[in-house]
Amino acid sequence: MRKKRVASASGGAGPRAGPGAAAGPAGITAMAADAQVPLAAAEGRVPGAGAGAQVSLAAAEAHLWWARPDAFAEAGQLARLRALLTDDERARADRYRLARDRRASLVTRALVRTVLSRYSGVPPARWRFRTNEHGRPEIASPASPLRFNVSHTDGLVVCFVSRGRELGVDAEHLGRDRRWLDLAERFFAPAEARALREVPAAQRRLRFLEYWTLKESYVKARGRGLTLPLSGFWFDLPAGAGDGIRIRFTPVVADDPARWQFTLDCLGTGHVVATAIDSNGVGEVRIAHYEAVAARRGGSLGPAHSAGRMVLDPG
Numbered sequence: 001m002r003k004k005r006v007a008s009a010s011g012g013a014g015p016r017a018g019p020g021a022a023a024g025p026a027g028i029t030a031m032a033a034d035a036q037v038p039l040a041a042a043e044g045r046v047p048g049a050g051a052g053a054q055v056s057l058a059a060a061e062a063h064l065w066w067a068r069p070d071a072f073a074e075a076g077q078l079a080r081l082r083a084l085l086t087d088d089e090r091a092r093a094d095r096y097r098l099a100r101d102r103r104a105s106l107v108t109r110a111l112v113r114t115v116l117s118r119y120s121g122v123p124p125a126r127w128r129f130r131t132n133e134h135g136r137p138e139i140a141s142p143a144s145p146l147r148f149n150v151s152h153t154d155g156l157v158v159c160f161v162s163r164g165r166e167l168g169v170d171a172e173h174l175g176r177d178r179r180w181l182d183l184a185e186r187f188f189a190p191a192e193a194r195a196l197r198e199v200p201a202a203q204r205r206l207r208f209l210e211y212w213t214l215k216e217s218y219v220k221a222r223g224r225g226l227t228l229p230l231s232g233f234w235f236d237l238p239a240g241a242g243d244g245i246r247i248r249f250t251p252v253v254a255d256d257p258a259r260w261q262f263t264l265d266c267l268g269t270g271h272v273v274a275t276a277i278d279s280n281g282v283g284e285v286r287i288a289h290y291e292a293v294a295a296r297r298g299g300s301l302g303p304a305h306s307a308g309r310m311v312l313d314p315g
Contacts, residue, residue, distance in 0.1 A: 134225030170221030189234035213274035
């Protein structure tokens with residue numbers, strides 16, 4: 001994974017369709033996983049750490065998990081993931097016409113369940129979910145202080161988790177090719193559209209998607225969906241890696257900039273990922289990164305599976 005910028009916000013005053021849908025790099029350095037914790041999804045254990053061991057998640061931490069759906073190609077793997085889902089979730093996945101979309105739906109839902117179980121000891125199949133009035137998914141039962149948000153795009157699923165903190169995440173594929181300036185004029189705040197026009201054409205796609213994912217992550221963290229206009233707030237993205245990401249608000253949105261912390265990362269060369277989390281204005285929230293992978297035959301991790309990964313499919 002590659003890290004772009006991490007910053008707490010400061011400054012002045014449910015997910016949408018992706019950019020270009022009907023509704024609507026330089027300076028990047030390498031970032032490795034923060035810790036190495038393989039996970040046996042079905043049992044919620046860390047191999048070698050003792051039965052029932054869980055991933056620690058402190059109040060001042062949040063964890064960003066990711067998975068690549070294409071890694072789960074074997075029929076047996078997909079069957080085990082399906083077994084974690086409810087009948088309704090399986091039916092929703094089956095409605096997709098293309099196999100890759102059905103697989104992405106299975107991996108997305110299995111990732112959420114497996115990750116939540118990593119912090120609670122609740123079996124993955126026991127989780128039940130609801131959506132709020134604006135469509136944001138939340139835990140319905142068992143009762144839990146965990147908060148999560150999920151995003152998926154071509155070739156990538158991400159799940160962001162905290163204890164008791166509102167948060168949002170958005171991911172986009174960098175292979176998209178759109179009329180970026182036209183989209184910015186339509187959806188962004190004037191300051192962002194103006195800044196995008198000043199970016200060299202070769203860097204415009206990345207900068208647009210940085211803005212887009214940051215804005216989506218904030219909207220999802222607020223849990224208010226389309227009631228928050230994308231033009232009602234804007235981001236200042238600094239040129240220097242040591243500078244901070246700043247969010248600013250119009251009176252239409254009226255939020256406290258000091259409340260929020262944002263990160264902006266590139267995963268490999270193909271995806272940009274943004275996170276937003278409520279820091280309560282009391283200091284930086286530490287964000288750790290983990291990858292969920294498919295088990296090798298027989299369930300063995302093998303030397304290629306670094307300790308920064310968990311096994312989503314127990315094999």
